[in-house]
Amino acid sequence: MASPHAGNAPPGVDPEAFSWFQTVDTDRSGFISVKELKQALVNNNWSSFNDETCQLMINMFDKTRSGRIDVYGFSALLRFIQQWRSLFQQHDRDQSGSISFSELQQAFSQMGYNLSPQFSQLLVARYAQRSPNPNPSIQLDRFIHICMQLQSLTDAFREKDTAMVGNVRLSYEDFLTMVVTRML
Numbered sequence: 001m002a003s004p005h006a007g008n009a010p011p012g013v014d015p016e017a018f019s020w021f022q023t024v025d026t027d028r029s030g031f032i033s034v035k036e037l038k039q040a041l042v043n044n045n046w047s048s049f050n051d052e053t054c055q056l057m058i059n060m061f062d063k064t065r066s067g068r069i070d071v072y073g074f075s076a077l078l079r080f081i082q083q084w085r086s087l088f089q090q091h092d093r094d095q096s097g098s099i100s101f102s103e104l105q106q107a108f109s110q111m112g113y114n115l116s117p118q119f120s121q122l123l124v125a126r127y128a129q130r131s132p133n134p135n136p137s138i139q140l141d142r143f144i145h146i147c148m149q150l151q152s153l154t155d156a157f158r159e160k161d162t163a164m165v166g167n168v169r170l171s172y173e174d175f176l177t178m179v180v181t182r183m184l
Contacts, residue, residue: 010071017075024074031068034058041081041141044097047129049141056148057081084144087111098129098137107143113150152182 009018024032024040032040034054041049057080061073069077091107092099099107105120123146128136138146156178160168170178 013071013075014078017078018071020078021071021074029068031066031070032058032074033068037077043139043141045139047139050145053141053145053148056145060148081144084147085140087147088140088143096137098139099143100124100135100137104138104143111147113154149182153178156182 009015013021020040021032024036026036026039027033034051037058038048038051038054041054043049057077058067058069061069061077061080063073087107088099091103091110093103093106094100101117101121101124104124105115105117108115108120124136124138127138127142127146129139129142157168158164160170160174160178
């Protein structure tokens with residue numbers, strides 16, 4: 001079977017996304033694996049996206065639970081990344097290519113999360129690149145990772161907080177089930 005050209009994108013798939021899909025699909029399987037995705041995505045400092053973030057994104061767009069995505073999933077994933085990149089750039093006020101603690105705190109606030117500075121500091125400590133820099137910051141991939149997890153856990157919390165009071169009572173196993181089904 002001949003390889004289709006970028007002009008022959010399937011219906012509903014942006015030709016540019018289709019062209020990039022063909023480039024990223026290095027084994028020509030018709031699917032993108034975590035490894036192939038990782039090789040295709042870079043942060044502003046040209047470092048590859050983190051394995052965990054790539055896995056989370058594949059899982060999000062993998063409708064068949066096969067551990068890989070087709071051209072439709074890839075096209076949707078690119079739109080998703082572009083939205084997060086745009087938000088990231090909006091909050092990277094100093095144009096450093098990474099988000100500092102204060103920029104992250106502002107991003108959370110604008111996204112509607114009422115999180116303490118201590119919690120934001122915990123996230124920066126957990127997700128910042130390991131470096132001797134006294135002011136740790138977060139790259140795009142980790143920003144996407146944090147936001148995906150916050151969104152998922154917030155949805156899980158809201159399912160239990162039916163009265164919308166900001167508190168829930170859970171058994172230990174309910175808590176573990178929430179975390180395992182949303183994050184692992």
